[in-house]
Amino acid sequence: MLLIVFLGILWIIPLLWPISTSLRSVDLFFKDPNLLLPLDGVTGSNYKDIVSIVPLGRWYLNSFIISFVVTIVVTIIDFLAAYPLARMKFFGNKIVYFFIIIGLMIPFTVLLVPLYDFINKLGFVNTYGGVILPQFVFPFGVFLLRNYLLSIPKELEESAMIDGAGTFRIAFSIIFPNSIPGIATVAIFTFLGSWNNLLWVIVATQNPILYTITAGLTSITSVNVPSYVTIRATACIIGGLPLYMLFFVIQKYIVRGLSLQSGLK
Amino acid sequence: MKNIKKNITPWLFLSPFLVVYILFMIFPLVRGIQLSLYHKSYFSGSKFVGFGNYQAVLSDPNFIQDIFNVLYFTVATVIIGTSLSLFVAVIFNRKGITTYIMRSFIVAPLVLSVSVVGVLWQLLFTSGPGNSFLGIILGKNTQVLTSPFLSMWLIIIATLWWTLGTNVIIFSAGLQSIPSEYYEAAKLDGASSVKIFFSIILPLLSPLIVVVIILQTIASFQLFGQPYIITAGGPFNTTATPLMYIYGYLATNTGFASAASVILFFMMLAVSFVELFTISRKETVN
Numbered sequence: 174m175l176l177i178v179f180l181g182i183l184w185i186i187p188l189l190w191p192i193s194t195s196l197r198s199v200d201l202f203f204k205d206p207n208l209l210l211p212l213d214g215v216t217g218s219n220y221k222d223i224v225s226i227v228p229l230g231r232w233y234l235n236s237f238i239i240s241f242v243v244t245i246v247v248t249i250i251d252f253l254a255a256y257p258l259a260r261m262k263f264f265g266n267k268i269v270y271f272f273i274i275i276g277l278m279i280p281f282t283v284l285l286v287p288l289y290d291f292i293n294k295l296g297f298v299n300t301y302g303g304v305i306l307p308q309f310v311f312p313f314g315v316f317l318l319r320n321y322l323l324s325i326p327k328e329l330e331e332s333a334m335i336d337g338a339g340t341f342r343i344a345f346s347i348i349f350p351n352s353i354p355g356i357a358t359v360a361i362f363t364f365l366g367s368w369n370n371l372l373w374v375i376v377a378t379q380n381p382i383l384y385t386i387t388a389g390l391t392s393i394t395s396v397n398v399p400s401y402v403t404i405r406a407t408a409c410i411i412g413g414l415p416l417y418m419l420f421f422v423i424q425k426y427i428v429r430g431l432s433l434q435s436g437l438k
Numbered sequence: 439m440k441n442i443k444k445n446i447t448p449w450l451f452l453s454p455f456l457v458v459y460i461l462f463m464i465f466p467l468v469r470g471i472q473l474s475l476y477h478k479s480y481f482s483g484s485k486f487v488g489f490g491n492y493q494a495v496l497s498d499p500n501f502i503q504d505i506f507n508v509l510y511f512t513v514a515t516v517i518i519g520t521s522l523s524l525f526v527a528v529i530f531n532r533k534g535i536t537t538y539i540m541r542s543f544i545v546a547p548l549v550l551s552v553s554v555v556g557v558l559w560q561l562l563f564t565s566g567p568g569n570s571f572l573g574i575i576l577g578k579n580t581q582v583l584t585s586p587f588l589s590m591w592l593i594i595i596a597t598l599w600w601t602l603g604t605n606v607i608i609f610s611a612g613l614q615s616i617p618s619e620y621y622e623a624a625k626l627d628g629a630s631s632v633k634i635f636f637s638i639i640l641p642l643l644s645p646l647i648v649v650v651i652i653l654q655t656i657a658s659f660q661l662f663g664q665p666y667i668i669t670a671g672g673p674f675n676t677t678a679t680p681l682m683y684i685y686g687y688l689a690t691n692t693g694f695a696s697a698a699s700v701i702l703f704f705m706m707l708a709v710s711f712v713e714l715f716t717i718s719r720k721e722t723v724n
Contacts, residue, residue, distance in 0.1 A: 174536070176529055181540025184547070187599065190566045191558055207567035254455035257448030264445070269452060276463055282660050282681060283703045286696045287466035287473055289688055309458040340447050369551035371663045372681070376688060390553035391667050402565040405557060413554035420549045421542060427549075431604060432611040435649045 194406035195219050202403050219407040232389035240367040243308045247363045255318035256344050276312030289376055303377040308367050314359040317433050321355030358430040361423050386412050474696035491697035504680045512658035514594045519654050523605030531613045545603030556667025559596040586676035593664045605650050612646040648717050652710050659706045
């Protein structure tokens with residue numbers, strides 16, 4: 174038990190210093206830079222100043238727009254693809270499923286150069302479209318939702334069919350509401366993936382106004398002036414704390430998604 | 439008529455996904471291999487050079503060093519990441535609110551973005567208490583970011599802090615799927631915790647261990663954000679990675695960058711296969 178508490182505490186210690194630093198004034202910080210708790214007085218000035226130094230609001234807005242659009246589209250098209258794979262008998266079902274599973278094994282690394290080339294030819298570099306479009310591909314979501322849909326009892330559809338409902342009606346008014354936990358898991362994974370995507374964002378746009386909070390934060394590290402330490406710690410907290418808090422709410426969906434990924438139920 | 443409709447409906451459902459999948463994944467995959475065979479410049483246009491780009495990439499000492507750097511990182515994160523997360527999952531495999539909260543602390547950083555993690559650890563070891571803390575432990579004055587060895591280990595530790603939770607969750611789910619009768623029977627026979635670990639937990643979790651090792655390998659090979667932010671590849675290129683190399687040539691030399699990505703891809707594939715093969719074979723021998 175002692176070991177458990179020790180490990181847990183060990184993991185939050187790195188977070189104490191930036192939280193403390195973000196709440197201290199520059200002068201007090203330089204008197205003792207190593208303080209893990211803001212014992213010498215708390216100030217909100219860093220949070221006020223940071224807004225005038227970098228377009229944090231805009232970056233947050235971009236993150237929300239991009240992650241939101243990506244999540245909505247991915248969830249819909251992955252559900253649409255998973256539905257026939259799990260619930261319909263048709264020629265080619267197994268082959269298409271295998272074809273989609275291949276996508277789980279393709280790392281983004283090999284796609285980076287041709288995707289940039291493609292987006293460049295379409296004239297989408299430095300646009301939201303260029304940042305968003307390639308993120309629509311999320312084969313893991315199809316895989317996860319197909320497995321989830323397989324666990325829904327067949328009787329649900331059969332009774333609806335007897336009532337004369339069409340395939341689209343069944344998919345959206347019967348299967349969809351019954352697969353909300355699976356859909357939520359896919360949505361969360363997509364949202365986190367998109368929110369945390371760094372490489373593609375800085376490849377697809379060189380315009381800092383289009384940066385997401387994740388991409389924008391990296392540009393703060395290059396500002397290497399000593400008095401910026403408290404500002405950078407503040408940026409780190411503003412960029413990270415909301416998601417960190419959110420984790421405690423969405424934990425069970427993350428656990429479900431990861432268990433499915435490794436082949437467990 | 440009804441038959442045709444029945445045959446088309448599944449494809450109607452599948453089509454939106456298949457369109458983006460082919461357009462943004464399958465097509466670029468093929469195109470990437472094609473691009474790697476051409477030399478492209480703004481003056482003379484595209485020229486087929488066969489394996490010329492591959493030759494050039496493989497004879498670039500910087501790329502070779504990047505490969506060694508990422509191999510070092512991968513070996514370290516796979517060995518430590520797998521065994522540490524298994525250890526954590528085992529000791530956290532009990533009920534109770536304290537355990538739940540402490541485990542949440544370990545898992546929570548995985549939702550953070552690489553830039554938050556990068557800025558956090560870079561600050562800790564440039565302006566924060568990192569260097570003085572390490573100085574006390576080592577008994578001498580240290581500047582982590584000027585030492586190649588310590589810089590790499592800073593990236594390894596930052597990565598473990600960030601992603602260990604993923605493996606912990608997978609192993610915890612695996613442990614919960616082991617029926618409790620197994621433990622009870624072993625305890626009745628007087629088996630120690632160590633004995634239970636090696637003769638019950640380890641064999642039953644071995645398929646999961648393979649999964650974790652391979653997932654960790656694939657993720658580690660694609661190391662980019664942490665060194666990009668924490669060290670910018672330094673000191674002396676000792677923490678630069680193949681993906682940073684590719685990123686550097688992206689806009690200026692597409693063929694070169696594509697060849698480097700294809701090489702990286704095949705290395706990942708080869709290492710994963712070797713892992714899958716050797717580990718599964720060892721299982722059948724046991």
